[in-house]
Amino acid sequence: MQQRFFPVVLLALMIMGSTACNNDNKPKEDPASTTNSALAPPAAMDYTVVKVYPHDTSSYTEGLLLHNNELFESTGREGFSKFAKIDIATGKPVKEQFIDKSIFGEGITVFDNKIYQLTYRSNKVFVYDLSTFKKLAEYPWNGEGWALTHDGKSLIASNGSSNLQYLDPATLKMQKIVGVTDNYGPVNNINELEYVDGFIYANQFETNYILKINPESGRVVARADMKDIFANGGKVFNEAQLPDPQEDVLNGIAYDSAKGSFLVTGKQWPYLFEVKFK
Template sequence: MKNIKILALFTLSFLAFSCGSNSDKKSSGFSLVTSEKTAEYKLGEEVQVSLKNSKNKEIDSVSFFFEGERLSAENNGRSARFKLQDYKVGNQQIEADIYAEGEKQEITKTIKVLSNKAPVSYTYNIINTYPHDQDAYTQGLEFHNDTLYESTGQYGSSSLRKVNLETGEVLNKISLDDQYFGEGLTILNNKIYQLTWREGEGLVYNLDDFEKTGTFAYNQSEEGWGLCNDGEKLYKSDGTEKIWILNPETLAEETYIQPAHHLGLSSKLNELEWVNGKIYANTYQKDGVAIINPESGIIEGVIDFRGLREKVTQHAKLDVLNGIAYNPNTDRLYVTGKNWDKIFEVEIVEK
């Protein structure tokens, strides 16, 4: 029951898809059929996929693939079965290459892969409290060499900041142009990367002096939400069920994970933070933080931060939880929110 209750903190995105899934290939007469009508599976379960040949074409050969791996065929090459082990969760595609009557046909079918375990439920203890600018609409928060950096949002008041954690003093600040709505940030190789919301581009700065040195396009996604890095690659959320993985040189969105637990996929993942090999992500307008495996997308844990918002000064502009910062030098975690006048140092404990 604990896990079910804590999962209510998250907005689940149960994405619809067609069981036929070959809308652009209907004229071919071929489609893929799975053993489960809903095409929803959990890790560890077996998937059986068969080729349906509604036009009774003469088939020379069929090859089945899942996540780029060729599957062993059976039933005279007309079907395949495989076990969902060590695969990514999310909406994944089964592919089939069909050679029939002198032509090659390529068809796909989408299945939803979920975790076979409920996330571990966590709560928090407050270790310390620090002052925070109440006017800061916090979008991104990150430590670098024990110094706190912050991105704030809202059109006309978005900014990039360097902040003294102990006092709340803003040590350096630049304002974004009015057409930008600031979002998440991360620091890698002495560069600050800051997202904008709907402007379709991210901003790049020198770490030392906040000099803007360039921009980068989002390519495949439409919006910018959260940003973090693992020391090599950048991870970007966009409000959908995807967390994009960016090339560190070109900043192109090359691939993605789709965070999911045992009940479904999660969307609206906002602020991201890299913590001891995992991605911590809060869900926009919720009081929970997901702990995500960056390789598989599995949501391994959920932290319940309910009650924290009530511990800050209540005022008209007070908004939701947003802002996660981990200091790897001290192994301490900090959280805040939009227009909160406090940053909380917290200890995460299992329920």
């Protein structure tokens, strides 16, 4: 990822060709160049910051989720990739599992008491026991892996394109593909995913946006611009706080069903923000 997030020049939503959820180039689909006037643009999704927690700046965040009131995070980059259970009060791991140093880890989800973990270009999906973190299985994966969630029946994965891939959790065989679109056409760089109350929330990599997607149609129905989240959380953004300002972009969405709020962060950010979308 080669995008400076705050407060320098932000990439436009309609960028053609970009990098991926890491520092390598990834292929893209070209979005339509003109607006389809028959389709309304996504609604603006306002938010308020409820609370701010510390976040470990060594965590190159690829996935974030809450399960049974416990926070889990997966991180990327070869040699540093892991998934961990996080103490939200400190931002530090209380239990963690590193993967092979040659592999770039990507998004995770918890399904049926198992942790599923994508990998970037290693063409593998790993499955672990939720309690012990013991590796249970390994599946082949065709192409790049970016982000992962589930709807209670299927795993839902992204690969950096405009497509969401629905997978059988038992076999990881493809069930269907849903293309994500807005009034301009296909929406690329679909990243970190969270399924909430019949909608999919996603980071759009290399932008400030969190997208709310109708999973049946693939339409982006609402969009939150998070460019001012530091200021809205009462924090002064300082690039010196980021280990790699060029790449430390917005990435990470977890839903707290008990509070009706979301936890949002970025790669190697110093903060984890609890927000409520309006």
